[in-house]
Structure formats: structure tokens, C-alpha cells
Amino acid sequence: MTTNPPRIRTPRPVAGEHGPRESQAPRPSETGDAVSHGAGAAARISLGRVFKAESANYFLLLGTTLFLVVFGLVMVLSSSSVDSYLENAGFFGGILRQGVFALVGIPLMLVVSRFPLKFWQRIAWPALIGSCFLQCLVIFTPLGIEVAGNTNWLSIGGVQFQPSELIKMALVIWLGMILSLKRDRLDDWRHVLIPVFGVGGGAVMLVMIGGDLGTVMIMAGILFGALFFAGVKLRMLALPLVIGGVGALVVALSSSNRLTRIMSFLGTGCDEISGTISAACWQPLHGTWALANGGVFGVGLGNSKAKWSWLPAADNDYIFAIIGEELGLIGAIVVLCMFILLAFAFIRVMRSTGNLQVRVSTATVMVWVIGQALVNIGVVLGVFPVLGVPLPLISAGGTALLSTLIAIGIVLSFTRGSRPGVDSGQRADTGAAAR
Template sequence: MTKGPAPRAARVWDWLTGKHSTKSAYWMILGPTLALTFIGVVMVLSASSVEYIGGAGSFASLRSQGLYAVIGIILLFWMGKWKRTTYHKLAVVLLVASIVLLVLVFTPLGWEVNGNRNWIRVAGFSFQPSEAAKLAFCVWSAYALSQKFKYTGYGKKLLVPVVLPFGAVLVFFVALGRDLGTVLILAMIIAVVLYLGGMRGIYLLGTAAVGLVFVTIATMLSSNRMLRIQAWLGQCDHASDPCYQYEQGIFALASGGWFGLGLGQSRQKWSYIPEAGNDFIFTVLGEELGLLGALLVIGLFITLGLGMFRVAYNTTDHFVRIATGAIMTWLLGQAFMNIAMVTGLLPVIGVPLPFISAGGSALLMAILAVGVVLSFARHQAHELQQNTQSETTEPKVKESVQSRQ
């Protein structure tokens, strides 16, 4: 047997892609999702229990987050049994529904939070349509391209209808609500969908450069966003103290040490960190559970991403590959942006940490997105198992025929 770096690299690649394991992707997706959801509910309770929100009591966030978590997990297992054709039938419906919800944000049903108009509130219940738009676009764009490839061929004429008009419509309404963080996430999803659809990298780089110009202009036109950029660069000489949130988050992470202060023992969550239960919940997690707890959460996200990568790699179905890649980009890209934001690697953008941050609609949509990929993984494992069984039975049939002859 040949030894050296090449065989080792081949073995590592086989492990990464799950070549010799038919069911590993399923469990690598399901396990981290359940663990992250559980950690998120616990951390929302810990981070939000010290504040009375609107007189609803310390456990208001727990009741809301826990309810959405239970509903999401029930739907997760239900969706995990769906066939691909079910998503084909729902793709257009999901897209149209998400556009309608985004339009409703600018009616009297719309609700503004922290300067961003991106919520709908009806009968005491609130929902964030931009979260539904992410999931709808991931499923619909994959379906649209998979159908288009049947007639135009792989990698041809991708801009219509993925970017124009539907991708542009979603980005327009989200940007109209001044939610720049979600705009960036949608742009990432669109770029990955186009790349997986066969668009050349040079075109994507050119588009990214143009998009960067627009983001820069949008940032310069907003005094609040400019303050965040200045705070990221260390320019804190302003009456509003733009560095306060970031500095308090760093204090929380630093005081956690290796093992943390203990669950529920955070000091900075006592009104020192703005949005402690939402965008900056990772700092509270690091303070209470320490560096090891923070690394555990990061490891769960990496495992979830690896499971999704195995699903996308081990398929020949364009719909499965593109949808899985888009959802993986959404969840892992948003997690990276949030963690980089609270650790100072990026400016404060205002994106929640998937599964962990408070917010029922964000949690529900993230779980449902995993449910889509989980159904792919389940059917893929079944197909691979059937193929393996047929390959093993074929030689036996041939041997029996030869022995009879």
C-alpha cells in the first residue's frame, strides 16, 4: 500500500465528503440543529430574564422562544420526510408569499424596531418577513434553475429570473426597510446560487465590486451606520459613545475565561450590553460558558455545515445541490458575520446568531431551512443504500447463473 501525503489527503477528502457513510450527513445535520436550538433557548432565558420587557415578566422571552422552538422541531421532523417534488410544488407559492409579506411591512401592519422597518405585528404576534424571504428564495431559485437547465443547459442565462426580477425585488424591499444586514445575507445567497448554477467567478467578482459600491454609498448616507464604522476603526469620540456596545461585549467575553462564570451568572447582561439577548447573545454565552462553551457552539455550526456539504457534494440533482448550498451559505454566513461582529472583526451590522439569538421568526425559519436539507439527506441516504445493496447482489446473481450453466 502506498504511503505519503497523497493517500492521506484522499482519505481526508473521502471523510469530508462522507463517501463511505450513507447516513452520516443526516445525523450531522439533525444533531447540531437540536443542540443549537436547545442552547439558544437556554441562553435567551439567561440573557433576557434580568429585564422586564413591557411588563410581561422575566420569562416572556423564554415562552416566546420556547414556543417557536417546539413548533420548529415538530415541523423539522415532518419536513424531513417530504419528497423533493413537494418542494417543487411549493417553490413558487413560497416566493409569492414572501413578497406579499415584505409588501405588508409598509402598510399599517408594519412595525419599526431600532430604526429598521422589517416587522409585521398582528394581534400581539410579530413576524419578520425577511427571514421567510431567505428560505423562500433558497428553495425557489434552486427549483427555477433546475427547471431552466432542462431547456437552456447548465451555466447559461442565469440572471433571469434569479436576479432579475425576483432576487432584485426581495433585496429592494428589505433595503427599503433599512435592514442592511439582511441585504448582505441575501446578496451572499444570490451569489452562491449563481456560482452553483455555473456562473463564472470573474462575473461574480465584478458584481461583488458593484455591490460593494452600493453598500458603501448606503453606509455613507446613514449617520448611524457611519458611527458604527468609526467605532469599528476605534474612533469613539462622539456623544453617543458608539464603541460602548462593542466594548461591553469584549469585556463579557474576556471575563468568561476558559470555563465561564457559570450559567446565569453573567454580569454584563445587567443592562450593560445593548441587545444582550439578540445580536450580542454570543458575548453572554462566552461570559457564562467560557471559551470552551463558545468553541462548542462554533464546532456545532461547523458540523452542521459539514453535513450540508456532504448532501450537496453527493448528489447529481441540481435542485438539491443549489438549495442545500444556498441554505448552508445563509446559516453559516450569518453565524460568521454575527460572531465576527461581536468580536470586533467586522463592524456592528445587526444580524442575529442563527438558532441562538432571541427572535421566534428567525429561529423558526432557520429550523425549517434545516428541515429542507434534512429531507434531502434522508432520501439521499436511502438511495445510496439501495445502490449499495444492488451492487452487492449483482455479483451474487451472476455467480449463481454461472454455476447453473
């Protein structure tokens, strides 16, 4: 019986020991596909990091803001078309100007939202000093321009803007920084009232000299709002509040223009039945008639009658009257609900952080935007006399839109990197205190 000798198998080379097998060698096309796939994945990862939001508060605040901006562009187009045509700018002159500021402001808001908390701490003092310097140019140099009795505009190189809006943004940053530094001494009035009303109040006085009482009231609300949400005791705010109220009354009565507005608010010269309507009563009355003409469902978008040179500032201070006329009570309620939602987003950001600077700065932006919206709507409804403040994010006005978007971008920057119970700003604040 014969046996066959065992077959000796030659071991094949294993990849990595003596080099890769020929069948496993990558072809040029496969290498290119792998490289392109890797590059595509890296690009997707990079874009994902850019647009990644750290919390739902970011989306809530951003989405509400974008809705109001888009809604405002639609209403500016409708309310400004007639006046733009009469100014030889065409029917789309107003919306083109406002659209340019929106196209600049929205990306700028997103860029600002990427800045860390330390950046706002460093820029607080330079921003406040620089904005006050520009306001000094308004009131102490020929560069200041008077509009409707208020010297609040600065013209440099043919470009007109309001430095008071820059002061608002600077106060948002500065108040958050200074009160966070004083967080252990908030019970001592010398460490709270002196810097806030000494420095911040001085900035407000610069705007007061220009005569813009409406803006001064909003800025005063920013100061008191910062102190309230910082946890300062109410009894410390009582005396400054009384002094500020008396000062505002004296300033209001010292100007014939403002006094005329107050008298028209009280009904003097507004007898529409006899046909004797003064110039100061013209705007409030036609704003009320526009709201009444809208009813519940409105006359339809673009069908306003008041915008045909009957209602002054139809695309600015009285745009809410056009909203009520064209979209009716339903449209007006939608606008109110969106500002309530915006306030809810600010409150969520404040509740989600343990950092005092973040809380105070967010509160000041909320007081600014929501307070100004309520004042504007109150003026249109006849609750307040005419103060000349626009409806935030909706009214026409480039400087106001840009400043509001940047302020909201500051709050958006606070929502990035935050986690429940672990706040990045709080960690930075704790580290600075330890040092």
C-alpha cells in the same frame, strides 16, 4: 399356529381436509392474543417507518441542529432573565417565549422533512411571490414597524414577524428550482444573471428599502452562493459582485444610523479611558468587556455581569458575548465547532446527491446559516461593525428560529430516500427531462 388379524387403523382427519381437529381449534383468548400481537407488530412497523431515516446525513444534521437549539434555550434563559424581570415578565419571560417557538419549530421541521422534491418545485413561485407581498406591506403600508432604525417588522392582528425571513426561505426553494431548470444554460449569462438578479435581486431590494442592511448582506450571500455552487463561472460573477459591493457602501453611507455604527467601528467616540463613550460604541465595548471577563473557563452559567442592563441585546445580537463571559473561551469554541459540524453536514448532503436543485438549495441554506453565524460572531469580536443579525438557532427571536428550522427541514427532506449513486431527486429530474 394362529395369527392375529392385522389391526385396521382409521385415518384421523387432517386439518384442512375435513376441518380442524378439536384440539387445534383456537380458543377465544388465543385469538385475542394473536390479534393484539399482530396489531402491536403493525404499530411498531408503522412507527418504524415514520422515524426511519434514509441516511446518516439525516441524523448528523438533525442532531447538530437539536443540540444548538437546546443550547440556545439555556443561554436565552440565562441572558434574558434580568431584562424579563425588569419588563414585569418575570425571570422566565424570555425563555417561555423562545420555548414556545422551539416547541412549534422542531415538530414543524420534522413535518417539512417529509415533503418530496416535487412539492418544493411546485411551491417555489407561490412562496416567493407571497413573501414579497408581505414585505411590500411592511414598506408601503402602516402595518410596517420600525425597530432600531430598520423597518423590517410586520404587525397583523397583534402578531409581529419579519417577512424578510420568509423571503430567505422562498429564495432557498426558488433558486434551487430555477437553476436546475437552467442547468444546460449556465454558461449563458442571459439565462442565469437575468432571472437570479432580476427576480431574486428584486426581492432583496424590497428588504433594502426597509433599511435592514445586515439581512440584505445575508440574502446577497444566498444569491451568490447559489450561483457559485451551481457551477456558474467566476468571471460571470465578478461584475455583479463589484456592483453589489459599491451599492452596499452607498447605502451604508446614506443613513446616519449606519454611518454612526461604521464610525464607532473605526473607533470614533470610543475613548473609554477618558469616559467619553457614545451610544453607538456602548454595545461593542461592553461586548468586548464581557468576553474579556470570561477568560478561559468563564464565570459560570448564570453569573454574567454584562446582562445586568450593561449590554444591550444580550439575549439576541450579542448572546455570543454572554456565552464567552459565562462559559469562557471553551464555551465559545464549542459553539464554533458545532457550526463547523453543521457546515460539514450540509456539505455531506451536497456531495451525496447528483440533483442540481438539491445541491443548490442545500448550499443556500448553508450560506445563510453558517454565513450569518460568522457575521454575528464577527460583530461581537469586533471584526465587523454592528449589523443587527442574530446568531442562528441560539439567539432569542421567534421568526428567525422558525425560519431557520424550516430551512433545515427542507435540507432534511433531501436526505430521505437517497442512496449512494441513486438519488430520488435525480430520478425525478431525469424523468421530467425525458418528458
